Amino acid sequence: xxxxxxxxxxxxxxxxxxxxxxxxxxxxxxxxxxxxxxxxxxxxxxxxxxxxxxxxxxxxxxxxxxxxxxxxxxxxxxxxxxxxxxxxxxxxxxxxxxxxxxxxxxxxxxxxxxxx
Amino acid sequence: xxxxxxxxxxxxxxxxxxxxxxxxxxxxxxxxxxxxxxxxxxxxxxxxxxxxxxxxxxxxxxxxxxxxxxxxxxxxxxxxxxxxxxxxxxxxxxxxxxxxxxxxxxxxxxxxx
Numbered sequence: 001x002x003x004x005x006x007x008x009x010x011x012x013x014x015x016x017x018x019x020x021x022x023x024x025x026x027x028x029x030x031x032x033x034x035x036x037x038x039x040x041x042x043x044x045x046x047x048x049x050x051x052x053x054x055x056x057x058x059x060x061x062x063x064x065x066x067x068x069x070x071x072x073x074x075x076x077x078x079x080x081x082x083x084x085x086x087x088x089x090x091x092x093x094x095x096x097x098x099x100x101x102x103x104x105x106x107x108x109x110x111x112x113x114x115x116x
Numbered sequence: 117x118x119x120x121x122x123x124x125x126x127x128x129x130x131x132x133x134x135x136x137x138x139x140x141x142x143x144x145x146x147x148x149x150x151x152x153x154x155x156x157x158x159x160x161x162x163x164x165x166x167x168x169x170x171x172x173x174x175x176x177x178x179x180x181x182x183x184x185x186x187x188x189x190x191x192x193x194x195x196x197x198x199x200x201x202x203x204x205x206x207x208x209x210x211x212x213x214x215x216x217x218x219x220x221x222x223x224x225x226x227x228x229x
Contacts, residue, residue: 043204043219093158102166104149105217107158
């Protein structure tokens with residue numbers, strides 16, 4: 001069964017509004033979670049690493065003020081797309097792994113964001 | 117960012133045929149992972165490889181971690197319609213204690229019944 005839950009699966013919002021996406025590890029604690037973005041017919045691009053109890057680490061070119069990440073507990077990370085624009089429309093996917101370097105990453109089911 | 121070279125980009129095969137895809141990298145990875153993604157969903161882990169030379173099977177799927185640690189292949193035997201989807205390889209690196217995945221471009225598999 002799923003080990004990482006992501007919500008919502010789809011969201012449509014108007015330009016200028018903010019959208020929050022949740023990522024939960026279901027039966028394990030995740031000190032680190034990852035947020036990816038995927039454009040149609042392309043691969044997954046890492047946006048940021050979410051660290052429980054500390055600031056997220058953003059990849060080069062990703063605006064931290066645009067994509068706010070909060071990892072307030074060991075089972076929940078949130079990604080907030082602030083002041084959304086149509087170009088932010090994309091498929092956002094989170095992932096997490098159990099403790100230990102040999103634990104593979106499991107992914108949520110993704111969130112399809114459409115900004116009108 | 118860094119990417120793996122995954123090939124082929126797409127495959128059109130008949131049901132029952134075997135499939136082979138591979139990934140290469142200029143960098144060494146300690147772990148190779150293979151995922152399958154269905155439309156509108158997140159990637160699902162198929163096989164994880166942890167040692168150079170390791171050959172691992174999961175049902176009709178077989179994957180190997182190259183000896184040089186710079187490549188991996190995935191084979192699917194006797195394909196069936198539910199194998200349709202996009203397959204991604206991923207190399208995992210540990211940077212300053214944090215793990216990162218680098219993904220290939222994906223192989224889109226289409227099966228003609």
